[in-house]
Amino acid sequence: MPFADVIGQDRALGALQAALRRGSLHHAYLLAGPEGVGKGTTARLLAQAANCEAEDGDACGACPSCRKIARGVHPDVLVVEPERDMAKAGRWEPKGGRTPSRDIVVDQVRELVDRRLSLRRFEGRRRVVILDPADAMNHAAQNAILKTLEEPPPDTTLILVSSSADALLATVRSRCLRIPFAPLPEGMVVERLVQAGRTPDEARRAAELAGGSLGKALARAEEETRELWSGVEEAAALPADDARAWIEFAKGWGASREEAGELCELLLVWLRDVLARAVAGPAVPLALADLAPATDAAARLGPAAALHRAESVKRALRALRQNASPPLALERMLIGWFHG
Numbered sequence: 001m002p003f004a005d006v007i008g009q010d011r012a013l014g015a016l017q018a019a020l021r022r023g024s025l026h027h028a029y030l031l032a033g034p035e036g037v038g039k040g041t042t043a044r045l046l047a048q049a050a051n052c053e054a055e056d057g058d059a060c061g062a063c064p065s066c067r068k069i070a071r072g073v074h075p076d077v078l079v080v081e082p083e084r085d086m087a088k089a090g091r092w093e094p095k096g097g098r099t100p101s102r103d104i105v106v107d108q109v110r111e112l113v114d115r116r117l118s119l120r121r122f123e124g125r126r127r128v129v130i131l132d133p134a135d136a137m138n139h140a141a142q143n144a145i146l147k148t149l150e151e152p153p154p155d156t157t158l159i160l161v162s163s164s165a166d167a168l169l170a171t172v173r174s175r176c177l178r179i180p181f182a183p184l185p186e187g188m189v190v191e192r193l194v195q196a197g198r199t200p201d202e203a204r205r206a207a208e209l210a211g212g213s214l215g216k217a218l219a220r221a222e223e224e225t226r227e228l229w230s231g232v233e234e235a236a237a238l239p240a241d242d243a244r245a246w247i248e249f250a251k252g253w254g255a256s257r258e259e260a261g262e263l264c265e266l267l268l269v270w271l272r273d274v275l276a277r278a279v280a281g282p283a284v285p286l287a288l289a290d291l292a293p294a295t296d297a298a299a300r301l302g303p304a305a306a307l308h309r310a311e312s313v314k315r316a317l318r319a320l321r322q323n324a325s326p327p328l329a330l331e332r333m334l335i336g337w338f339h340g
């Protein structure tokens, strides 16, 4: 992946790429800005570009060096994360069987950073140490890394990644060249989410709530999608003889007109799956494969039931567009399902 794949950070990338091309990378960078806007990705790209065999100021992503860095096995590139994360990934073991901390601790600075930097370079042109997130370093760890920040060994770059850079000690901050990352324009986040397979509605809502963070927007869209899917599962499991359960469901999902509409759209997709299975049996591939058990159960009611349910859903969608009360529209939809 080249630098061009990081969106909306032209100024930050411009500064770093100019330094790369001049062969004059600074010895310590602080990539600072909101969460989820490409700081971590940029840090890793910088490590790749500095060691890429193409030597053109970018990361080709395909040469052995780029690939080793992407897999985290390049001997000259070290990524330091909170102790607990590294322990979970099997990349670090706290001394004396201590429970791993949520911080980056002083042991990690001594055992990983200092030790790595005391060895000679192995195969890269530049050693790179990435601390992500740098503000996870507790004070002892920050003090321990000061000396390295002040007098790093030659051909070495430290990259501190932080979404709360002001929480770092002033002594640490002042020894780094700060590269500010901006929040992303909403339109850009929406575009990326749609590229990642979200509907424009989902994408817009997620982007609005994420305040210019693509990472947050992706997580939110993911969460919404999961919620919608669980809505379909819930609807599929509603008992035919429990009107109270339908009313509860309609009240819950009818709390937002937008969500009620999206649920109905997804129900239509699901009912197409149900119809296909009812008509053609288990060999038919499903649009919503994760919902297969619910789909097969509903398919046993036969194709007529699936068509009938789809009609109810379409009526509900029309009612929602004509400003009907969302809980009422959903309730009528379910009455149609069970007593049409």
Ligand SMILES: [Zn+2]
Residues within 6 Å of the ligand: 048, 051, 052, 053, 054, 059, 060, 061, 062, 063, 064, 065, 066, 067
């Ligand atoms: Zn490369």
